[in-house]
Amino acid sequence: MKIAVYGASGMVGSRIVAEAVSRGHEVAGVTRSGGELPADVRAVQANAGDIASAKELAAESDALVAAIGPSRTGGDHQDYLDAIDNLIAAVQGTATRLIVVGGAGSLVVNGNRVVDSPDFPAEYKNESLTVSQALENLRASDVNWTMLSPAFVIAPGERTGVFRLGQDEPIGEHISAEDYAVALVNELEQPAHNKQRFTLGY
Numbered sequence: 001m002k003i004a005v006y007g008a009s010g011m012v013g014s015r016i017v018a019e020a021v022s023r024g025h026e027v028a029g030v031t032r033s034g035g036e037l038p039a040d041v042r043a044v045q046a047n048a049g050d051i052a053s054a055k056e057l058a059a060e061s062d063a064l065v066a067a068i069g070p071s072r073t074g075g076d077h078q079d080y081l082d083a084i085d086n087l088i089a090a091v092q093g094t095a096t097r098l099i100v101v102g103g104a105g106s107l108v109v110n111g112n113r114v115v116d117s118p119d120f121p122a123e124y125k126n127e128s129l130t131v132s133q134a135l136e137n138l139r140a141s142d143v144n145w146t147m148l149s150p151a152f153v154i155a156p157g158e159r160t161g162v163f164r165l166g167q168d169e170p171i172g173e174h175i176s177a178e179d180y181a182v183a184l185v186n187e188l189e190q191p192a193h194n195k196q197r198f199t200l201g202y
Contacts, residue, residue, distance in 0.1 A: 001188065004028040004057040005065045006048045006087075009035055011156065012101055012177050013067030017041055019159075019181040023189070028057065048083035054090035063097040063188055064090065070130040077130040084134045088141045095144070097191070099184060102149035106132040107199060108168045135197055146193045148184050151175040151201030163200050172201025 003020050007013035008029030020027050021040050029037040034045025046053040048068055058064055066087055070077035084100065091098045105115035105128025114120060115128040138145045157176030163183065164171045183200045187193060 001025045001063070002028070002061045003063050003065060003188065004030055004044070004061045005067055006030045006046075007067035007069075007101075008037055008041070009033075010067055012154070012180060013065075015156075015177045015181040016065060016067055016184055019178075019185045020188070023185060025185075025188075028061065030057065049079065049086050051086055051089060054086055058090040058094055058096045061096055063099055065184070065188075066098070066100045069101070069103070070127050077126065080130055081134060081137065085137060088137065088143055088145070091143050092141075097188070097194075098138075098143055098145045099188065100134065100138065100145065100147045101184075102135060102147040102197060103128050103131040104149055104152045104170065104199070105129070106135050106197070107149055107170045109170065114170065138197075139195075144194055146187060146191075146195070147197040148180070148187065148193075149197060149199040150180050151199070154180055163202055166199045166201070168197065168199070170201065171199055175201050 003025050005013050005017050008017050009031050017027050017029050027041050028044050029041040030044045030046050032047050037043045070080035087098055107114050135147055151172045151174050153174035154177055159178035161182050163179050
């Protein structure tokens with residue numbers, strides 16, 4: 001399978017790249033800097049907001065993976081939403097899947113989004129609201145998309161391959177970035193959540 005990963009040098013993106021390569025997939029690692037990536041990964045310097053390069057990658061890939069997120073430094077995050085919309089446009093009319101790394105804030109408890117709860121951490125609220133909007137943009141599209149939202153805490157850790165999956169409600173409190181990558185590549189290999197968001201945790 002040919003997979004293009006945006007944000008390939010990030011905490012989550014680098015692990016998705018490593019997991020996909022370990023399973024024999026052909027991976028293009030897309031970064032804004034074109035920085036160094038593992039030798040068995042094709043490095044591509046591009047921005048998710050560039051429609052020309054996104055369409056080119058979509059045409060030659062079985063899936064585009066958006067392992068990017070809105071900045072926590074403030075701003076209106078419109079650049080992130082524009083990037084997701086751009087990737088939606090890039091796969092429009094193709095068989096290429098769009099897989100988006102989501103966040104836990106858009107998960108739902110008792111019919112209410114986690115981000116809307118009064119005790120949701122203020123420092124993550126804007127970021128979570130933005131990713132929640134990206135999910136709505138995906139749902140409004142007619143492309144073959146999937147969003148994978150992690151548990152509340154995702155951090156580097158052990159690759160166990162053992163975790164639980166859920167749909168819209170939180171599953172567990174944490175997940176390692178390594179096991180998140182396992183679940184995402186599993187979904188690429190055996191699609192089970194076309195045009196859906198799902199989640200995982202321990």
